Amino acid sequence: MQDPTTQSYSSVKRELQPAAAPGAGHLFLREDEIRLAQDMLFFAMRDMTAAPDAILAELGFGRAHHRTLHWIARRPGLKVGELLAILGITKQSLTRVLGPLIKEGYVAQVPGSVDRRQRLLTLTEAGGALERRLFEAQRERLVVAYREAGGAAVDGFKRVLKGLMRDQGREYFDALEQNRQPKPPR
Numbered sequence: 660m661q662d663p664t665t666q667s668y669s670s671v672k673r674e675l676q677p678a679a680a681p682g683a684g685h686l687f688l689r690e691d692e693i694r695l696a697q698d699m700l701f702f703a704m705r706d707m708t709a710a711p712d713a714i715l716a717e718l719g720f721g722r723a724h725h726r727t728l729h730w731i732a733r734r735p736g737l738k739v740g741e742l743l744a745i746l747g748i749t750k751q752s753l754t755r756v757l758g759p760l761i762k763e764g765y766v767a768q769v770p771g772s773v774d775r776r777q778r779l780l781t782l783t784e785a786g787g788a789l790e791r792r793l794f795e796a797q798r799e800r801l802v803v804a805y806r807e808a809g810g811a812a813v814d815g816f817k818r819v820l821k822g823l824m825r826d827q828g829r830e831y832f833d834a835l836e837q838n839r840q841p842k843p844p845r
Contacts, residue, residue: 710796718763718789723748723756725793731766731780732790738771739778744827765789 686692711725723746730745731737743753757780760766765786771777782790805813821829 707797707800711793714789714793714796720759723752724760727753727756727760728765728782728786728790728793731782732787732794735781736779737781739768739780742780745831760786 708722708725712722715721715725726746727742730742734741739753739757743750746753748756757766757768761768763785764783767781767783767786768778769781771779808816821832824832
């Protein structure tokens with residue numbers, strides 16, 4: 660997969676476009692509607708990240724630290740190489756983010772049991788508490804939005820978000836969906 664910053668528009672367009680473009684020609688595909696979607700994504704991300712940004716700023720951290728904490732919390736024992744792939748950043752960038760998290764006692768790094776060159780990442784107790792605090796700062800916004808929209812809209816929203824992802828993200832969520840336990844009937 661190419662670096663997203665160097666990948667041509669036409670290849671991105673092909674990657675995102677299904678073989679038989681369903682909905683082609685529909686009004687929601689007009690440029691003004693697509694720009695409206697961009698505007699909505701901008702405001703949604705700004706508002707979703709405002710509370711965690713404030714918490715992180717108190718600690719001298721930023722959004723890259725939040726993303727790192729999130730993924731280590733979601734996958735304890737995550738290999739540094741896997742984290743690099745998920746975040747799509749360079750080793751140098753990750754070092755600038757991970758270094759302070761380790762130094763401040765939020766992340767623990769241990770060598771792999773089979774391959775000692777591997778570095779496995781887990782959250783410390785303080786890191787888990789911080790990640791939980793950041794999650795809770797966003798949780799209620801999502802709960803309210805999901806309740807207001809209803810189940811069908813939430814399913815559609817998830818399909819749209821998945822459609823915006825490149826293959827790596829889609830594969831992650833496909834695997835996650837396969838491994839989910841069925842919900843017990845109410």
